[in-house]
Amino acid sequence: MDLALLEALNAERAARRATVLVTELGSGRQRLVRPSDVEGDPLAAPLAEAFRTGKSALVEEGNERVFLTAQVPSPRLVITGAVHISQALAPMAALADFSVTIIDPRTAFATAERFPGVDIRAEWPEVALPALRLDPHTALVALTHDPKIDDPALAAALAAGCFYVGALGSRKTHANRLERLAGRGHAPDQLARIHAPIGLDIGSVSPAEIAVAILGEVIADLRRKPLRRERAA
């Protein structure tokens, strides 16, 4: 592969833009395809499929075997709350291939010392979220217990079609939350998308165990519900 082509592929990924690398296995010829180039391409159907599913695939085209390396934006995890659970969740999610961002306007919590190497924004969600551009490849997890911080983030995540939306809190806390969000004009079927109580029911007790439960639930939605993401995209 040409180094310039590899670097172009890497640049597209860094910019969170979907790309397919086409490799003719016989000749070794390669090219990059962007979603806007699919129409009119001889491989239009398999290319469209690769963009839709995010899955790489081998295609037989006459006598030529062509490999499509699908590269869709990597899953992202946005967390409100630079709290104890987040300190465990952020490194776990990073290991599992998520790009992680934490938002918390409370500067005592949102420090680089508490979150080494993590993208951490000491800002209100209303300030931080527009720049992050939530999308269907993003999971939003609200962990502050503070409606002033969590509610706007949850609202933004529902509006953006995030593939997972979860909020920490008891059933009673969540019932109050649903009432507030309904008051902001969110429809019941939208609100039903919020996972609460958050995380898989594995009897978690410690912050790290709760982080495992949350990450497990996020991954389940990522891998089992591709259709929702496609509809929202």
Next chain:
Amino acid sequence: MFAREEEVLAAAARWRREGQGVALATVVQTWGSAPRPVGSHLVVDAEGRFLGSVSGGCVEGAVVAEATEVIADGQARLLEFGVADETAWQVGLSCGGRISVYVEKVD
């Protein structure tokens, strides 16, 4: 070091820019039970340093050896591994599946 899938391609470009000979291995086809999905990458340099995986560790040794030859002669190759290929290869997949791996030089 553990590498995320995207770090493998980033490393391929970085190593090449640093002047290393580099080959990229990609799983292009799987049959039956295969340890890594189609599209998985392994990057190898001329000294045999590697990052990523194309199987659960079953055939990486053979791919790395083949990759150093790809770096030397510049010719891409399509390798097949599986229990059915025991006579052709000394290594195989204990899971019983088969995989096809494309190895190309980064230049």
